[in-house]
Amino acid sequence: MDTREKNIENLKDYKYGFSTDIENIRAPKGLNEDVIKFISNIKKEPKWMLDFRLKAFKRFKQLKEPSWQKPKYPKIDYQDLYYYSAPKSIKDKPKSLDELDPKLLETYKKLGIPLQEQERLNGIAVDAVFDSVSVATTFKEELTKQGIIFCSMSEAIQKHPELVKKYLGTVIPITDHFFATLNSAVFTDGSFVYIPKGIRCPMELSTYFRINASETGQFERTLIIADKGSYVSYLEGCTAPMRDENQLHAANVELIALDDAEIKYSTVQNWYPGDENGKGGIYNFVTKRGLCKGKNSKISWTQVETGSAITWKYPSCILKGDNSIGEFYSIAITNNYQKADTGTKMIHLGKNTKSKIISKGISAGHSDMTYRGLVDINSKAKNSSNYTQCDSLLMGNKCGAHTVPYIKNKNFDSNIAHEATTSKISEEQLHYCQQRGLNSEEAVGLIVNGFCKEVLQQLPMEFAVEAQKLVGISLEGSVG
Amino acid sequence: MTEQIKIDFEKTIKTSELSKADAKLKKQFLKKFIKNGFPSRKLENWKFSDINQIIQKNIGELSFYNDYSSSNKIDTSIFVDGLEHNKIVFINGRLEKIDFSYEDKNKVEINESSNFKNNLENNNSLTDLNSAFTNKSYIILIKKDYYLKKPLIVYHSTNNKIKSKNINLRLDFQLEQNSSLRLIDFFSHTSKKNFINVFNNFDLKKDAILKNYKIDNLQNENIKYSFNNIDQDENSISETFILSCGSNFLKNEVICNLNGKYSSAFVNGIFSLMNRQQHEIRTIINHLVENTKSYQLIKSVLGKESKAVYQGKIFVNSEAQKTDGYQLSKAILLDKTSEFNAKPELEIYADDVKCSHGSASGSLNENSIFYLMSRGLNYQQSKELLINGFILEVIEKITDSEIKNLIKNIIELK
Numbered sequence: 001m002d003t004r005e006k007n008i009e010n011l012k013d014y015k016y017g018f019s020t021d022i023e024n025i026r027a028p029k030g031l032n033e034d035v036i037k038f039i040s041n042i043k044k045e046p047k048w049m050l051d052f053r054l055k056a057f058k059r060f061k062q063l064k065e066p067s068w069q070k071p072k073y074p075k076i077d078y079q080d081l082y083y084y085s086a087p088k089s090i091k092d093k094p095k096s097l098d099e100l101d102p103k104l105l106e107t108y109k110k111l112g113i114p115l116q117e118q119e120r121l122n123g124i125a126v127d128a129v130f131d132s133v134s135v136a137t138t139f140k141e142e143l144t145k146q147g148i149i150f151c152s153m154s155e156a157i158q159k160h161p162e163l164v165k166k167y168l169g170t171v172i173p174i175t176d177h178f179f180a181t182l183n184s185a186v187f188t189d190g191s192f193v194y195i196p197k198g199i200r201c202p203m204e205l206s207t208y209f210r211i212n213a214s215e216t217g218q219f220e221r222t223l224i225i226a227d228k229g230s231y232v233s234y235l236e237g238c239t240a241p242m243r244d245e246n247q248l249h250a251a252n253v254e255l256i257a258l259d260d261a262e263i264k265y266s267t268v269q270n271w272y273p274g275d276e277n278g279k280g281g282i283y284n285f286v287t288k289r290g291l292c293k294g295k296n297s298k299i300s301w302t303q304v305e306t307g308s309a310i311t312w313k314y315p316s317c318i319l320k321g322d323n324s325i326g327e328f329y330s331i332a333i334t335n336n337y338q339k340a341d342t343g344t345k346m347i348h349l350g351k352n353t354k355s356k357i358i359s360k361g362i363s364a365g366h367s368d369m370t371y372r373g374l375v376d377i378n379s380k381a382k383n384s385s386n387y388t389q390c391d392s393l394l395m396g397n398k399c400g401a402h403t404v405p406y407i408k409n410k411n412f413d414s415n416i417a418h419e420a421t422t423s424k425i426s427e428e429q430l431h432y433c434q435q436r437g438l439n440s441e442e443a444v445g446l447i448v449n450g451f452c453k454e455v456l457q458q459l460p461m462e463f464a465v466e467a468q469k470l471v472g473i474s475l476e477g478s479v480g
Numbered sequence: 481m482t483e484q485i486k487i488d489f490e491k492t493i494k495t496s497e498l499s500k501a502d503a504k505l506k507k508q509f510l511k512k513f514i515k516n517g518f519p520s521r522k523l524e525n526w527k528f529s530d531i532n533q534i535i536q537k538n539i540g541e542l543s544f545y546n547d548y549s550s551s552n553k554i555d556t557s558i559f560v561d562g563l564e565h566n567k568i569v570f571i572n573g574r575l576e577k578i579d580f581s582y583e584d585k586n587k588v589e590i591n592e593s594s595n596f597k598n599n600l601e602n603n604n605s606l607t608d609l610n611s612a613f614t615n616k617s618y619i620i621l622i623k624k625d626y627y628l629k630k631p632l633i634v635y636h637s638t639n640n641k642i643k644s645k646n647i648n649l650r651l652d653f654q655l656e657q658n659s660s661l662r663l664i665d666f667f668s669h670t671s672k673k674n675f676i677n678v679f680n681n682f683d684l685k686k687d688a689i690l691k692n693y694k695i696d697n698l699q700n701e702n703i704k705y706s707f708n709n710i711d712q713d714e715n716s717i718s719e720t721f722i723l724s725c726g727s728n729f730l731k732n733e734v735i736c737n738l739n740g741k742y743s744s745a746f747v748n749g750i751f752s753l754m755n756r757q758q759h760e761i762r763t764i765i766n767h768l769v770e771n772t773k774s775y776q777l778i779k780s781v782l783g784k785e786s787k788a789v790y791q792g793k794i795f796v797n798s799e800a801q802k803t804d805g806y807q808l809s810k811a812i813l814l815d816k817t818s819e820f821n822a823k824p825e826l827e828i829y830a831d832d833v834k835c836s837h838g839s840a841s842g843s844l845n846e847n848s849i850f851y852l853m854s855r856g857l858n859y860q861q862s863k864e865l866l867i868n869g870f871i872l873e874v875i876e877k878i879t880d881s882e883i884k885n886l887i888k889n890i891i892e893l894k
Contacts, residue, residue: 394833399831405824407824407841409811409842412815415840418840419836419838422828422836423833424832
């Protein structure tokens, strides 16, 4: 076996498939008011927060699980899940990294994100989430100097209740859809970012998520507020250990950009996609929504989705402020029995609002990929424009690629352009590459990376490299 | 509604001469319709135009019973001038005239049938309604190797004798091997507030060619639904052209099943709407085998408070390699109150395909208007010229020159 073959052999097993053995504190199984009170209590939350949760839960009980999506999944028994689990050793928060459970640190090492290293070399402040509780928040001091708040959600609720109270649930209200409302009721932790007026965040903020405890639905809640004239770029990267049973992940991410502010939110998602026969894997049902509240504000979503058994998410922009801009760049790759139903919503409410959607879907194996998007230009959104391009690439005839755009134009001053294509890698392209000495895997990798380039370019440097590798790994074994 | 529809149904059955088995089958369709009712926005297919609400708002109570015992006088002024053609004339839903005088009598057969092979499994409650109430369906059979010399125009005409009625019509066209039919569905209505439900079924055998032109041009206050199902065998061609501008509400649904290799389907459409009109075209092209082709072009010009919807779907089966599918919709919004919604959909399970869709909507290009005005045209003229050019592109797609000219005359384009 030569080295290349060996490499491929190694890659076949899920790269991040391991789980650490840490005792968990768990809420009792099931979903009821007591569990919500338990979560709220263990996190020492104020009463208004508990009320928020209970109100959401009350609403949740009236909601029905949606079923219009393309990927179908076995019914989830919401009473058979644990809604809270925390690594025991961080019940009392450590003051520095040295105090952390060595096992935890080991896990990050395997993932390639040793915290200490990261802190020193990359200049990235990492708010690492292990299961549902923030473990350590680094680089805080430098951020604090500028007045930037970057902490876990629980901490924000304790220390900055006025901000949380003002903005939490304003973009994704508790009366939203099924999974978002569930999240509002039982969310455990997540990140909170506040950038004060006129500040340009000096570094890329980043959070690594990991789902660890078995049978634990992870309910993250992230809230990012960019005050007038500020800028922030936020990275979210995900890997998860190998598990047999399907795990539900229903996070809520809310972004708010005030006047002249800009938020850039990048995601690389590589959760466990299930094995080659489609067994196991994560259900990624995430609600991400950004509100361009102020004038001249901008929100940009970039995502690379390669993992999860089912990805079902539509990062959206509500363009409320005049002259605001929304962008969505996405690469979604499905292989084996993975399924994805993803896209975006651009809702134009303000004047002169602009949005751009670039979506690249690649499906291989027995997978199924759907782009579903909405562009809605309101009658008051004068002089707005949208450009959408969604391309799909198919590998083999057992997979599917679908495009379902909804286009609504109620304003005669506005322009909408939409393009979509579906194709395969042409023989000529492959031949050309192979002629120049690449083997077929490498050739496909090269062509696919070219296909995705428009989106990869949008990623911050640190992510772009990782993402490019991921694209290659995800399509391993799908050629020929 | 339920009580009314049951009474009307009993009346309809009594006045027709149906066998027991047929009556029983019809009852099943009725049952299914009553269960599902008129489609509402809860159904994905009717998301943009809720016909249940539209009927309630514009018509209110519908009556489903039609008295077909006495014949109607044919108003010859509705006939199309300047084109020799065969005729089938329906007035208020009653067949009044069949005239195939230009054709070889042995090559064209017209049969009446009360046998409805509508698949009970389907989810379209309007075709169920159709099957429950049409007491006869007409089967037009074009024999092998026969090309109709003249086009056939089916006149769908109503007059002010009827109001708040539901009219159901069903026509079956069977085109045998290597035959050809040019068919114009011509709608002319002087009635008000009726719900007209037309179901055309086409069966195209090998090498057959169908050209279907649906023309709804005269302003009227009716609500219409027209459903075309086209099954295509090897090497057959279907061309559907829809001119959608007359009725208050009109939804055209076209389903093409490309069952045979090298078959192709073309659907072109024009919306030209004003004054609170609401029209929709929905197409589904099913590419089921290798080497099939489809092309769709829909253009809209939307004025005062009008709304147009285009839902187009290209489905490609995993066996349908080498499919070529194309879809384009463009809309010009003339003022603040008009609205255009589109859902161009691709569902693809084969990898060696070329499929694309595009959709664009917006206002008239100010630069183009400026260009024309700088050459001496006034604003209104420039606007008209641009709109005409915009629409003309679709008309130029019509492959039959006689009919192309006819349609140009109808919409007063040169």
